[in-house]
Amino acid sequence: MKQTPIIIDLKNISVSFDNQTILNNISLSIHDGEFVTLLGPSGCGKTTTLRVIAGFLQQDSGDVIFEGKNINGVPPYKRQVNTIFQRYALFPHLNVYENIAFGLRLKKMKEKEIQAKVSEMLTLVNLKGFGTRKIDSLSGGQQQRVAIARALAVNPRVVLLDEPLGALDLKLRKDMQVELKNIQQKLGITFIYVTHDQEEALSMSDTVVVMDGGEIQQIGSPLDIYNEPSNAFVADFIGESNILDGIMHEDFSVEFSGIRFQCVDKGFKKDEPVDVVIRPEDVDVVSPEEGMLKGTVTSVTFKGVHYEIIVDIDNFKWMIQTTDKSEVGEEIGISIKPDEIHIMKKSDYSGLYGDYSSFSDEFDELSET
DSSP: OOOOOEEEEEEEEEEEETTEEEEEEEEEEEETTOEEEEEOSTTSSHHHHHHHHHTSSOOSEEEEEETTEEOTTOOGGGSSEEEEESSOOOOTTSBHHHHHHHHHHHTTOOHHHHHHHHHHHHHHTTOTTOTTOBGGGSOHHHHHHHHHHHHHHTOOSEEEEESTTTTSOHHHHHHHHHHHHHHHHHHTOEEEEEESOHHHHHHHOSEEEEEETTEEEEEEOHHHHHHSOSSHHHHHHSSOOEEEEEEEEETTEEEETTEEEEOSOOOOOTTEEEEEEEOGGGOEEEOTTTOSEEEEEEEEEEOSSSEEEEEEETTEEEEEEESSOOOTTOEEEEEOOGGGOEEEEOOTTTTSSSOGGGOOHHHHHHHHO
């Protein structure tokens, strides 16, 4: 795919509050017409990045470049961006039509042009015929569509979306993910989307920017981020991962769990300590005799399309996703193909993730709230 010109260039942006660093010298280039998602846990700096782009917050240092021009200090209303928040900020005293028309009236557009634009936006967000409805008569999903229509009506060059689907229930959120992506592709507008939801980021984005601790950990396509994580944080945050200590003895040869394995990675120093990432769905369950490694099943959870089992192998708890049922206490073997073994350099995140000793569904749910 031919790459479009850069529309927003963040250069060495730093922000701190009360002597606490929120953004630490981040740089990011965003291309025209791209759907970019800033992904990370609470407090990682993703919303602050959005606020800097919008002009709601002035960075301590660094430059915001919009289509080649420095816009440091330019107020939000003079930037060609519009923001959609999780709280939709609709005007309850105005009906749907007037909410969408609000920004157009500020621009002193003629009434005939406003009518045409509002009609176009209502059709775009599947709310044709809803113009006279009161805001408080709409469902959460319908209110979200009005907020999207209002933001798009003024023809912004960039739309900023700060966890816009967070207040919706799961099914509606998934429906809106599809609709948002379709709208973005239809209009060709640059979307910069903030979320902590990994599945949302992977399913909607052209480019994912993974953030933690005020720094960008990795930038790439959803496929690259998932298949080639840059460190243990990214590997753990994007889906589930078994992350083990390993030694890269030579190109294509890594040792972990006391066994040497063939892999497809190269370019490491001889006998360099590394992190080894193996996704749960990439592990094949075999008999103990056939297994490259073997261990004891400590937990089995039925997930509908597969079983999620925890296996103790040499006091390291692996997660495995498989359609083969095992019983707690059963000894099983596991087999791993060379291209399912991903090698990463050691980082500050090494040793913090990837062992499922403390894993339970209840703990997982609590950590998301």
